[in-house]
Amino acid sequence: MKQIESIEQFKKIKKRRKVLILLSQIGLTILFLVAWELLANLNIINVFLVSKPSDIFKLFIKYIQSGELFGHIKISVYETLLGLIIGTFLGLIIGVLLWWNETIAKILDPFLVVLNALPKTALAPILIIWAGTGIKGIVLVAVSLSIVVTIMSSYNYFVSVDKEQIKMLKTMGASKFQILTKLILPSNIPNIINIIKINIGMSWVGVIVGEFLVSREGIGYLVVYGGQVFKLDLVMMGVFILGILALIMYLVLNAIEKYYRYTKYSKKSHKS
Amino acid sequence: MKSLLTFNNVSKSFFTETGKTDVLSKISFTLHDDEIIAVIGPSGCGKSTILNLASALENQTSGEIKKDGKIGYMFQRDNLFMWRNVLDNIKLGLEISKTLNKENLDYIHSLINKYGLQDFAKYYPNELSGGMRQRVALIRTLALKPDVLLLDEPFSALDYQTRLFVLDDVYKIIKSEGKSAIIVTHDISEAISVADRVIVLSNRPCKIKKILDIKFDLENKRTPTATRNAKEFQQYFDLIYKELNAYETD
Incomplete structure (x- = not known):
C-alpha cells in the first residue's frame, strides 16, 4: 500500500474512493437492467410474468404524456407526507407526555407493547371503515403504522437522557418544562x-x-x-416509482441531518 | 467570619423496597466565607448526599440546614451540552433563571475574558480538551454568582496529569472570585491540597469521624501543587489515612 504523504493526497484518495463507490452503484443498476432486458429478449425469462425494462419505460413515457402519472404521484406523496407528519408529530407529543408522567407511561406500557407487536395492516380495513374510504382512511392507516413506533422509541430516547445533566439543570432551579425544552428535546434531535x-x-x-x-x-x-388485469408492466412501473420517491424523501432528510450536524457540533462551519 | 452554610444534627434515610437505609447520621458542621471544606470518606458512604441536601435537591430526614447565600453545583463530569457552544453553555443557568440581562451578560463576558476563554466562545464542547471543558463548566456555575460552590468529585473523570492542572486552575478561580466551597472527594491528597478543613466520614451510616484543620506555612502563595511539596503534607496524609483505614478494619 502506498504511503500517504500529504493532506492533498489523503483528500484525493478519499475522493477517489467516493467516486468509485458511486460509479459502482450506477454500474450495478445498469448491469441489472441490461441483463433483465437481454434475458427477456432472448426469451429466457417470461416477459408476461416479469415484464422488461424497455416496456416499462415505454409505458412510463405514455403515462407521462397523458399526464395521468403526475396525478397518481401527487396523491400518494400527499397522503404519505400527511401520514408522516401527523404520525410523527402525534407520536412525539405522546412520547413527551409519557416522559412527563411516569405513572401514565407505566399504565400504557402493556397496551403499547401489544399494539406494537400487532401487524397494523390487519387493522387497515377497520380503520378505513371508520374514517371513510377517501384520503382520510388512507392517511389514518399510514398514521397507525408510524405512531406506535414513534411513541415507543421517542419515549425510550427521552428517558435515557443523562440523569446527571437533568440533576445539573435542577440545581440551577429548572422547571420540568425547562428540562424538556433545554435538554430532552435538543439532545434528541x-x-x-x-x-x-x-x-x-x-x-x-x-x-x-x-x-x-x-x-x-x-x-x-x-x-x-x-x-x-395482468399488466405486469404497470405493476413494475409502480414499484419503480415508489422506490424513486422513497429515495428522494430519504435523501432530503439526509441533507437536513447533515446540515444539522455541521452547524450544531462544530465551530468550523460558523464563519465567525 | 460569616457562616454561609450550617448543618445541625442532620440525618438522612432512604426508603427502598428492601427497607430503610440510614445514609447520614447527625452531621454537623459550618462553612464560613472564603473557606474550602473537603469531605472525604469511603466510597458509597453518602458523601454526595451531603451536597444534595445542601443544594436542596433532597430533604433531610431530621436536623436543620441553614443557608445564607446562593449555591452552585459542579459535577464529576462537565455535563456540557454538545449542541451548544461554549458561550451558550455558560448562558444556560441565566436562561433557566430568566435573568439573561445586559448586566449578567457583561459579567459572563468578563469571566470569559478573565479566564482565557474568549477565543473559544464559539467552539463546541467536543472541540475542547478535558481541562478546558472543566473550566467552562466552572464558569457556567459561576455565571449564576453563587456564594457557595459544591463540587462532587469534580476531577475524577480526568486523567492524573490533567487533574493536577485543573485542580490548580479551579482552586485559583475559586480563590480569586472569593467563593466558599465544599468539595467531595475520595482522594486524600486532593482533599489536603485544596482544603482549609477536611471532614473525615465513617462508613454507612455516615458519621463525622474527625474534622481536621489544614494549615500550611505558605501564606498567600498557597496552591494545590505547592502544598504537595510542603512539609506538613505528609503528616496530614498519614492522619487521614489512619482515620479512613480504622473503619475498613472494623
Whole structure:
C-alpha cells in the first residue's frame, strides 16, 4: 500500500474512493437492467410474468404524456407526507407526555407493547371503515403504522437522557418544562431525525396498503390495478416509482441531518 | 467570619423496597466565607448526599440546614451540552433563571475574558480538551454568582496529569472570585491540597469521624501543587489515612 504523504493526497484518495463507490452503484443498476432486458429478449425469462425494462419505460413515457402519472404521484406523496407528519408529530407529543408522567407511561406500557407487536395492516380495513374510504382512511392507516413506533422509541430516547445533566439543570432551579425544552428535546434531535427516517418507510407502507384496499388513484392503485388485469408492466412501473420517491424523501432528510450536524457540533462551519 | 452554610444534627434515610437505609447520621458542621471544606470518606458512604441536601435537591430526614447565600453545583463530569457552544453553555443557568440581562451578560463576558476563554466562545464542547471543558463548566456555575460552590468529585473523570492542572486552575478561580466551597472527594491528597478543613466520614451510616484543620506555612502563595511539596503534607496524609483505614478494619 502506498504511503500517504500529504493532506492533498489523503483528500484525493478519499475522493477517489467516493467516486468509485458511486460509479459502482450506477454500474450495478445498469448491469441489472441490461441483463433483465437481454434475458427477456432472448426469451429466457417470461416477459408476461416479469415484464422488461424497455416496456416499462415505454409505458412510463405514455403515462407521462397523458399526464395521468403526475396525478397518481401527487396523491400518494400527499397522503404519505400527511401520514408522516401527523404520525410523527402525534407520536412525539405522546412520547413527551409519557416522559412527563411516569405513572401514565407505566399504565400504557402493556397496551403499547401489544399494539406494537400487532401487524397494523390487519387493522387497515377497520380503520378505513371508520374514517371513510377517501384520503382520510388512507392517511389514518399510514398514521397507525408510524405512531406506535414513534411513541415507543421517542419515549425510550427521552428517558435515557443523562440523569446527571437533568440533576445539573435542577440545581440551577429548572422547571420540568425547562428540562424538556433545554435538554430532552435538543439532545434528541438526531434521534428524532432517525425516527422520521423510519417513519417515511412506515407511511409508504400504510399509504400503499390503504390504496390497495379502497382508492381509485395513487401509486398503490396503479399497482393493484395492474395486477388485477395482468399488466405486469404497470405493476413494475409502480414499484419503480415508489422506490424513486422513497429515495428522494430519504435523501432530503439526509441533507437536513447533515446540515444539522455541521452547524450544531462544530465551530468550523460558523464563519465567525 | 460569616457562616454561609450550617448543618445541625442532620440525618438522612432512604426508603427502598428492601427497607430503610440510614445514609447520614447527625452531621454537623459550618462553612464560613472564603473557606474550602473537603469531605472525604469511603466510597458509597453518602458523601454526595451531603451536597444534595445542601443544594436542596433532597430533604433531610431530621436536623436543620441553614443557608445564607446562593449555591452552585459542579459535577464529576462537565455535563456540557454538545449542541451548544461554549458561550451558550455558560448562558444556560441565566436562561433557566430568566435573568439573561445586559448586566449578567457583561459579567459572563468578563469571566470569559478573565479566564482565557474568549477565543473559544464559539467552539463546541467536543472541540475542547478535558481541562478546558472543566473550566467552562466552572464558569457556567459561576455565571449564576453563587456564594457557595459544591463540587462532587469534580476531577475524577480526568486523567492524573490533567487533574493536577485543573485542580490548580479551579482552586485559583475559586480563590480569586472569593467563593466558599465544599468539595467531595475520595482522594486524600486532593482533599489536603485544596482544603482549609477536611471532614473525615465513617462508613454507612455516615458519621463525622474527625474534622481536621489544614494549615500550611505558605501564606498567600498557597496552591494545590505547592502544598504537595510542603512539609506538613505528609503528616496530614498519614492522619487521614489512619482515620479512613480504622473503619475498613472494623
